[in-house]
Amino acid sequence: MDVGKYDLNDTEILQFDPQQTELALTTKDLQVYYGKNHAFYDGSLQFERYKITSLIGASGSGKSTFLRSLNRMNDGVARVTGQIWYRGLDVNSPQINVYQMRKQIGMVFQRPNPFSKSIRDNITFAVRENGIKEQKKLDEIVETSLKQAALWDEVKDDLNKSALSLSGGQQQRLCIARAIAMQPDILLMDEPASALDPISTLKVEETMMELKKNYTIIIVTHNMQQASRVSDYTAFFHLGHVIEYAQTKNIFTFPQKRATDDYVSGNFG
Numbered sequence: 001m002d003v004g005k006y007d008l009n010d011t012e013i014l015q016f017d018p019q020q021t022e023l024a025l026t027t028k029d030l031q032v033y034y035g036k037n038h039a040f041y042d043g044s045l046q047f048e049r050y051k052i053t054s055l056i057g058a059s060g061s062g063k064s065t066f067l068r069s070l071n072r073m074n075d076g077v078a079r080v081t082g083q084i085w086y087r088g089l090d091v092n093s094p095q096i097n098v099y100q101m102r103k104q105i106g107m108v109f110q111r112p113n114p115f116s117k118s119i120r121d122n123i124t125f126a127v128r129e130n131g132i133k134e135q136k137k138l139d140e141i142v143e144t145s146l147k148q149a150a151l152w153d154e155v156k157d158d159l160n161k162s163a164l165s166l167s168g169g170q171q172q173r174l175c176i177a178r179a180i181a182m183q184p185d186i187l188l189m190d191e192p193a194s195a196l197d198p199i200s201t202l203k204v205e206e207t208m209m210e211l212k213k214n215y216t217i218i219i220v221t222h223n224m225q226q227a228s229r230v231s232d233y234t235a236f237f238h239l240g241h242v243i244e245y246a247q248t249k250n251i252f253t254f255p256q257k258r259a260t261d262d263y264v265s266g267n268f269g
């Protein structure tokens with residue numbers, strides 16, 4: 001099938017009523033360029049607070065490019081134009097303190113990347129840097145973050161063990177615990193379960209469902225079952241455009257656009 005035949009301007013993008021829906025993040029006219037390569041076009045999307053939104057689409061469709069722009073991970077790599085509104089501030093403005101902003105908009109990467117330190121130190125490292133030194137407070141943060149990331153029961157008796165001795169799935173949950181120890185508002189996750197076995201994947205998914213009580217999550221995933229299991233909303237990306245953004249159940253059962261329909265039914269490419 002020739003995927004180029006879809007009309008890239010024929011889009012269906014969910015709009016929330018800000019009077020009715022609490023928004024965590026809004027992008028306006030977001031465009032991303034790697035040199036001359038215009039990798040992402042016209043992203044004006046809103047993300048509801050305390051919900052999980054999945055970004056789906058074929059390889060190279062711009063999902064990670066978009067996600068990484070949301071907390072300026074593309075700085076120095078790509079040119080990003082347009083705005084990213086978070087609590088009345090434009091994250092994309094040159095005046096923003098990127099370090100402070102990333103405490104609010106955290107990221108979990110595809111491959112677990114724990115520090116070569118103990119489980120405890122993985123969590124307390126950035127927290128200490130942030131000025132919290134009192135042992136009792138640090139212990140509380142370690143316990144709470146590990147519980148929220150559904151890892152506490154597996155590691156509570158061995159917090160001084162090296163993080164590198166954990167399994168891949170445990171390491172990824174540790175990375176989630178490390179991200180939430182900073183108490184961000186929004187968690188960006190770039191295929192957080194793609195390197196994991198099915199059981200670890202389900203654990204990470206359960207963790208996400210638990211986390212959305214307190215956090216807004218935006219996740220890139222290639223796993224369509226995962227998108228339909230965990231997310232409230234789904235955006236379908238194609239060739240750098242968002243073709244359709246809707247409630248997840250609508251994307252998977254009543255897609256409005258042919259490209260979306262072909263993608264979710266496996267007739268794409």
Ligand SMILES: Nc1ncnc2c1ncn2[C@@H]1O[C@H](COP(=O)(O)OP(=O)(O)OP(=O)(O)O)[C@@H](O)[C@H]1O
Nearest residue numbers: 034037039057058059060061062063064065066077
């Ligand atoms: N660091 C980079 N430098 C140059 N071009 C890049 C870079 N990262 C991505 N691109 C290009 O931007 C486009 C979108 O890539 P991106 O990684 O965002 O897609 P994706 O949908 O996340 O793909 P995948 O599902 O394979 O991760 C592609 O053409 C890719 O080659």
